[in-house]
Amino acid sequence: MMSVRLCFVALWLATAGAAAEAQGRDQIRIVGSSTVFPFSTAVAESFGAKTEYSTPVVESTGSGGGLRLFCGGIGSEHPDITNASRRMMASEYELCQNNGVREITEVRIGFDGIVLGAADNGLPAMELTMTQLWLALAAEVPVDDSCTRFAPNPNTRWSDIDPSLPRQRIEVFGPPPTSGTRDAFVELGMQVGARGLDCMAALHESDADQFEEVASRIREDGMWIDAGENDNTIVQTLINTPTAFGVFGFSFLDQNSDRLVGTLIDGVAPEFDAIADGEYPISRSLFFYVKNQHSSMVPGLASYVAEFTSEDAWGEFGYLTDRGLIPLPDALRDEMGRRARILSPMTEVPG
Numbered sequence: 001m002m003s004v005r006l007c008f009v010a011l012w013l014a015t016a017g018a019a020a021e022a023q024g025r026d027q028i029r030i031v032g033s034s035t036v037f038p039f040s041t042a043v044a045e046s047f048g049a050k051t052e053y054s055t056p057v058v059e060s061t062g063s064g065g066g067l068r069l070f071c072g073g074i075g076s077e078h079p080d081i082t083n084a085s086r087r088m089m090a091s092e093y094e095l096c097q098n099n100g101v102r103e104i105t106e107v108r109i110g111f112d113g114i115v116l117g118a119a120d121n122g123l124p125a126m127e128l129t130m131t132q133l134w135l136a137l138a139a140e141v142p143v144d145d146s147c148t149r150f151a152p153n154p155n156t157r158w159s160d161i162d163p164s165l166p167r168q169r170i171e172v173f174g175p176p177p178t179s180g181t182r183d184a185f186v187e188l189g190m191q192v193g194a195r196g197l198d199c200m201a202a203l204h205e206s207d208a209d210q211f212e213e214v215a216s217r218i219r220e221d222g223m224w225i226d227a228g229e230n231d232n233t234i235v236q237t238l239i240n241t242p243t244a245f246g247v248f249g250f251s252f253l254d255q256n257s258d259r260l261v262g263t264l265i266d267g268v269a270p271e272f273d274a275i276a277d278g279e280y281p282i283s284r285s286l287f288f289y290v291k292n293q294h295s296s297m298v299p300g301l302a303s304y305v306a307e308f309t310s311e312d313a314w315g316e317f318g319y320l321t322d323r324g325l326i327p328l329p330d331a332l333r334d335e336m337g338r339r340a341r342i343l344s345p346m347t348e349v350p351g
Contacts, residue, residue, distance in 0.1 A: 028056035032066025032083030053300030063180025085180035103292035131196030147199030174247035251324025
């Protein structure tokens with residue numbers, strides 16, 4: 001009799017566990033980019049206040065880390081949404097597919113600029129060209145004008161690059177390799193800056209693989225310091241280190257404009273309008289990705305997407321623009337919002 005009861009209890013527990021798994025969580029779980037984090041948090045708070053659903057839990061894990069968690073599988077132990085400050089890579093899409101995450105909605109939410117910022121000490125903002133920025137932060141630089149040989153970066157002061165620049169030590173705090181901000185900074189800042197040298201531009205044409213290897217590597221000799229995924233930490237570090245610079249998204253400069261100043265790049269200041277019209281050179285799109293297979297398991301998932309893509313949130317005069325988001329153009333925003341709200345799945349592998 002006892003063994004029958006034990007079997008019954010074991011069967012009941014297994015059934016209850018399966019039912020709980022099927023029901024999922026009562027809170028949306030969001031991971032990913034530290035740049036998108038403040039926007040996602042603002043939407044989560046508004047969503048929690050406006051609806052009967054629980055306020056989503058938002059974690060800042062970095063774009064790469066968030067996508068790995070997101071693509072880990074289906075079920076309540078895996079996140080429902082991941083934020084990204086770059087587009088999902090083909091390898092990440094494949095990881096998702098291999099782990100059963102086969103229905104994914106990609107939502108492009110707006111634009112952001114990547115800023116080289118510093119504490120506001122009352123002096124004019126520094127001005128750099130993209131090429132000067134690369135010469136400051138590259139792990140290796142050409143030893144001559146032919147770009148056939150490279151040596152560890154010898155520049156230790158900004159004035160080593162150009163005598164007109166400050167004679168202070170190069171010290172830049174930036175995001176780690178798992179960060180989408182770093183990925184975008186390498187692609188849009190470092191690689192473009194490298195091509196400003198004639199021989200590097202020629203190398204880009206003749207040997208793209210070698211060019212990418214040289215142009216993309218950030219120095220590791222103490223001039224660049226990985227500062228973690230939390231951009232707020234970089235901001236606080238700059239306040240305490242007035243001669244240092246930091247690499248972070250425009251929204252953090254915008255939210256700390258009383259304490260920080262952005263470096264002009266190729267003569268253009270990192271400002272809202274300059275990023276929106278593409279004049280500021282280090283600009284990128286921001287995204288979030290939805291696990292459609294969780295829409296029936298996690299209450300409110302589709303409603304959260306609807307809140308994020310509402311004009312009240314991501315529109316030209318929405319509450320996210322007050323936090324530094326540069327909105328998509330009207331027509332693109334309308335089309336992206338329509339696809340997002342019906343959870344239209346991606347039909348192609350990201351290129």
